Amino acid sequence: MATLHQLNILVHIAFGTLALLVGLAPMLTAKGGPAHLRTGRWFLGLATVVLVTAVLGLAVFNFRPFLTVIVMLSVYQAYSGYRVLRTHATGPTLSDGVFSAVFLLGAGAFLVLLPRIALVWSPVVMYSTLGTLLAMTVYDLSRFGWLSRWRRGAWLYEHIWKMMSTYSALLSAFTGTVLGAYKPYSQFLPSVLGSAVAMGFMLYTYRRR
Structure with missing residues (x-):
C-alpha cells in the first residue's frame, strides 16, 4: 500500500x-x-x-480535510468550466443542475463540520475556499432563471472565470504545500492573482465584443 x-x-x-x-x-x-x-x-x-x-x-x-476542500473546488470549477463550452448554445441541463446541487450540499456539510476539524491550513483560506464553492454553485443553479441572457454571452465570461480559477486553485495547492513556511500567503495569493488575471481577460473580452 x-x-x-x-x-x-x-x-x-x-x-x-x-x-x-x-x-x-x-x-x-x-x-x-x-x-x-x-x-x-x-x-x-x-x-x-x-x-x-x-x-x-x-x-x-x-x-486531509484542508486538501479535500481545495480538491472539491478544483473539481467543480474544472468540470463546470468545461460544461460551459458544451452547453453554451442550449444552456445548462438537468444533470448540470444536479451536479451543482450535490456540490452545494457537500460544501454546506463541510462548512457545518469545519469547527470540529483540526485545521492545518489557515481558517481564512478554508472558509474563503468553501465560500467560493458555495457562491459558485448557487450562481450555477441561478442560471436556469436567466437562460436567454446566459446564452447571449454570459457563458463566455463564466468560462474564463472558471478555467482561470481552476489554474489558480492548482497553483494555490502547489505553493501552499511547497512553500509551507510562508502560509497563509502562499495559500491565498495565487488565488488573488488568478482572480485579477481572470477579471483582466473578462474586461478585455467585453471591450472587444
Whole structure:
C-alpha cells in the first residue's frame, strides 16, 4: 500500500507540474483559436489526472480535510468550466443542475463540520475556499432563471472565470504545500492573482465584443 501511495504522489506531482506549465498556453494564445482550444484540452486532461490522483490520495491513503476542500473546488470549477463550452448554445441541463446541487450540499456539510476539524491550513483560506464553492454553485443553479441572457454571452465570461480559477486553485495547492513556511500567503495569493488575471481577460473580452 505504501508503494502505491508513493506512486500516486509521483503521478500527482508530475502531472500537476505539467498542468501548471501547459496551462499558461491557453492564457497566452488567441482566445478561441486552434492553439487555444488544443492547449486548453491538454490542460484539462492533465488537470483531470491531477484531481483523480488527489481524490485517490484523500479517499484511500491519507484523508486531509484542508486538501479535500481545495480538491472539491478544483473539481467543480474544472468540470463546470468545461460544461460551459458544451452547453453554451442550449444552456445548462438537468444533470448540470444536479451536479451543482450535490456540490452545494457537500460544501454546506463541510462548512457545518469545519469547527470540529483540526485545521492545518489557515481558517481564512478554508472558509474563503468553501465560500467560493458555495457562491459558485448557487450562481450555477441561478442560471436556469436567466437562460436567454446566459446564452447571449454570459457563458463566455463564466468560462474564463472558471478555467482561470481552476489554474489558480492548482497553483494555490502547489505553493501552499511547497512553500509551507510562508502560509497563509502562499495559500491565498495565487488565488488573488488568478482572480485579477481572470477579471483582466473578462474586461478585455467585453471591450472587444
